[in-house]
Amino acid sequence: METPNENLPNEQHINQQFSQQFNPQTPGGGAGMPLPNATAVLVLGIISIAMCWCYGIIGLTCGIIALVLANKSLAIYKTNPATFSQSSYKNLNAGRICAIIGTILSGLYAVFIIVYLIIFGTVMSGALGAGFPKF
Amino acid sequence: MIHWLEQHLFPCLSVKYLGIECPGCGMQRAFIALLKGHLYEAWQYNPALFPFLLTILLLIFHLKFDFKHGARLIVMGFVLTTSAMLIQYGVKQFRKHQMVQNQAEMPLCSDFKKEKHVF
Numbered sequence: 001m002e003t004p005n006e007n008l009p010n011e012q013h014i015n016q017q018f019s020q021q022f023n024p025q026t027p028g029g030g031a032g033m034p035l036p037n038a039t040a041v042l043v044l045g046i047i048s049i050a051m052c053w054c055y056g057i058i059g060l061t062c063g064i065i066a067l068v069l070a071n072k073s074l075a076i077y078k079t080n081p082a083t084f085s086q087s088s089y090k091n092l093n094a095g096r097i098c099a100i101i102g103t104i105l106s107g108l109y110a111v112f113i114i115v116y117l118i119i120f121g122t123v124m125s126g127a128l129g130a131g132f133p134k135f
Numbered sequence: 136m137i138h139w140l141e142q143h144l145f146p147c148l149s150v151k152y153l154g155i156e157c158p159g160c161g162m163q164r165a166f167i168a169l170l171k172g173h174l175y176e177a178w179q180y181n182p183a184l185f186p187f188l189l190t191i192l193l194l195i196f197h198l199k200f201d202f203k204h205g206a207r208l209i210v211m212g213f214v215l216t217t218s219a220m221l222i223q224y225g226v227k228q229f230r231k232h233q234m235v236q237n238q239a240e241m242p243l244c245s246d247f248k249k250e251k252h253v254f
Contacts, residue, residue: 001235014156038199042194042198042206042209043194045213046190046209046213049213049216049217049220050187052157052159052220053145053147053148053149053157053159053160054148054149055148055149066167067179080168087201087206090205090206090207091197091205091206093206094206094209094210095209097210097213098209098210098213101213101214101217102217105221109157109158113149113153116153116155117153120153
């Protein structure tokens, strides 16, 4: 006679299967499946700083997307920390830090560009306006 | 390959339309110089290329082999890259400012004096 537990695997069995499928070796120490979007957050966070040539707009979008994804994944992790692998959690945190730095810097750069444009615009319009005849 | 890259450089939008350099300017030229083997030239174009490439390589290898302290090392490389970028940007702008001042000091002064006498 077989017990019903063997026929119907409980949550731990499923998690073990997932960990064997997705993450056979976890050097970080923890067992479990990788967090969703951990690598995406890391890559986006690093890309966000390399995109300063476009007035910081692409950097800002990349950084903000990475931050949103990271916060979602962190919320998922906090509901059940034991099921996810420790190395992907580390990746997620690293990506989050990179994204925060990248977002702040590209935001500052964008503000700098806007201020520069305003100053440039006022100077130019002033110079042009001086040339116009006054009625 | 290098020639193709040289002819297809991506133009910096902020230089093209605003005339100011961004902190990442010189990265592509530095990369091409590095591909040619000119280390010092690459350093002169943009010193931040070296920590940046290091970080990217670390990222690729970390995603493939999953090092134990990989995440922390990537963050350190990232911080190094950003600080290098900011420092080199500041130094570049300061040098440019000094050059402009040295070149334009005398003629501009005389022009201002002339104009003041007129009014």
